[in-house]
Structure formats: structure tokens, C-alpha cells
Amino acid sequence: MKLTERFTDEIEYKGQTIKLNLAFDNVLRVRELLQDDVFSGAEKLLILFEMLVKNANGLNFSFNEINQLIGFIFDEILFPKKGSDGRSHFDFDQDAAFIYASFLQDYKMDLFEMQGKLHWEKFLALLEGLSDDTKFKEVVSIRAQKIPAPTKYNQEERKRLIELKRIYRLKNKKPSLEEADAVLMSISKALKKSYKKGR
Template sequence: MFTLTDRLEDEIEIEGEVYPLDLSFDVVLRFFDLMDDDIFFDTEKIDISFQMFVLADIDFDFETKYKVVQTIVETFIVDKEDSPSSDSSGGDNKKLYDLKQDAEYIYASFMQEYGIDLIDMQGELRWEKFIALLGGLRDKTKFKEIIGIRGAKLPSGKEMADERKRLRELKQIYALKKDQKTKEQELNDMFNILSGGKKDGH
């Protein structure tokens, strides 16, 4: 939970030893890309994810890596990525943005709203701060404008025919490439498979 009274956790204890974490926003985004990559088996994704998040120079068994990655995802990532604070869907739970597909709009909006260059902030801006700032973007920014278009209902009535046509065209222009499951659903599916004993790489 993001608060203004506690410092962001930047380390994790594994088998009695404490190791620093890298939870900068670009690392988390690369983690999401990894989860969507069909080239790797789920077991390989766990191994790579562990290396991305945990700054440790020793190797651990798979079970430990699995538990650590799951803890990191559930504690720091999933509930924040799917936060309704950056979703103007009106509570219908429809996915209205994609962090990868909308990268240019997000970048431009951070520059417009905060004067933050996200490229320069790679490796520095924490994921939790990134999500908080993303949710705080005003409607005038390109990102929020597009979310508004995707979530808007087509107006009814003959007198609204032109507006309905205009909005429909905008929806087609800014439509997400696919009807995606939430990151939480995707990650839960993976963890459920692995926890079921399918740890042979298939």
C-alpha cells in the first residue's frame, strides 16, 4: 500500500540474508514483457524475473525463486498496476489502457503534466511512484484523453449521429490491439500452474 508516512521497501530477506531489490518502473515493465513472451517456459520466466528484481550474486533453488517472485509480484506490483485510479471506465472493469501499447502517450503525458522524462528516469523512478503519477494525470493529457475515448459510450438519438460517427472512428483509431486479461489474471494463471507441480519447463 502506497503511503506518505512509510519509506518504500527496497530489500527482501531470503534464507536469513537481506538483498536489495530493483523495483524501478522500467524493470517492472520489462517483467510484464517477459510474462507476455511465449519463447520462455514459465519456469524460465521465474528464473529471469528473480534475476531482474533481486540484486544477489548467488544462485537459489527454483522453489525459493518462485516464492520470492510471487511475493514481490503480490506485494509490490499487481494491485498497483491494475489500480482503478488510472482507469476511467466508470467501474465496468474494462481494460482501457496498456502500458506497452500506450507507451508514447504515457511518455508525452508525463512530460506535459510533470516535466518528467521517463527515459531519463529509467532505473531511478520506483514503480509505485510511477503508478501514482500515472493515476494523477489530468484529463487534458493525451493518455487520459485516449482512456476517455475508449471508455466513452456512444451517444444515442438522430441528432447525435455525427458525434456517434466521430466517436466510433476515434475508438477504432485508439483501440487496444486485443481484449487482454489483466496482469493479475495472467500472473495468477502462471503461479497456479507452477504451484500445481508443473515445474518441468512445460
């Protein structure tokens, strides 16, 4: 984002002006479509073209040209690769309620009322700028936090963090090796205690 430039809602392609629909809710629907198993790849491409290009009906492009255009929009405008930005620790669908509540808390902004109005890049900038005391940032912080090595002083803290990580774990993501080891270790300790008591 540059404050000296306007958002790229229009691009030139094959000598024609492409008018884009980059409202945040539209881009989130695009993400949902990509994960949908109902449509074939070709069908998705044509639907994406209609979703993202406001003047799609007035354009006469071949299937290959549409494919190239959508690829450009994805790679250069919507999801440019800028290195790791922590997105592995949240999911737009699973965390929708946390995002909604956090925007309301920090910005007094109702995201339902902003559908069709709030630009995708503005949405991402505001999401990144949420304060640490919002629920969204709290949950992301829990997921990103490493479980400390066990000592005789931190058993309760480890137990609490393991439980929080279990509660807020991303559904489409397997527990890390570190988390799995920590859970196995706590199970092992519990079994040893019950074994000693039984003797």
C-alpha cells in the first residue's frame, strides 16, 4: 500500500480497460469459490472472471486470455507473494467471528455494513493494524506461540497453553510436531502418576 497512489481498480489488458471489483467481501467469496469442489477448474475460471471484472460482459476474450488475466489479478493485485506475513496462523473462514468482533472493537466498523464498500487492501491494512487486545490478535498470538521446554516451574503454564492451542487450532491444519510432543509428554506424565497411585 502506498498513500501516494490510488488502489488499482482499473488495469489495461489487450488494449481494453478492465474494471475490477476489489471489495473485501467479494475477494473473500473468491477464496471460498477456490475451495469449492462443486465446480470444475474451467467453470471456476469463468465465474472468477465475472466476480472480479465488473465489465466482464462487455469484453470479448478467449478462454486462454481470461486465464492469463485472472492469473495476473491473483499474483499482482490480490495475493502478491511478499514473504511470510503470519497468515499461516489464521483462516478467514474459521476466524470470521473474531475478525468481525475485532473490527467492531477497534474501529467501530461493522463489516456487514461495509460489504461492497471496503477495499480489499484497506481491509488487509486494518486487519494487520488491529490492537493486541482484540480477540483476533489474541487467538493468532496463541497459535504462533511456542510451547516452552518443560521445567519444574512451568507445568501449569504449559498445560494452559497446550489447552488454548487445542481450542483455537486451525481445523485445516495438523498440530505441529512440537505441539504433538507436548501433548504426548503430558499424557505420559498423567499415566505415570496414575500408575504410581495404583501401586
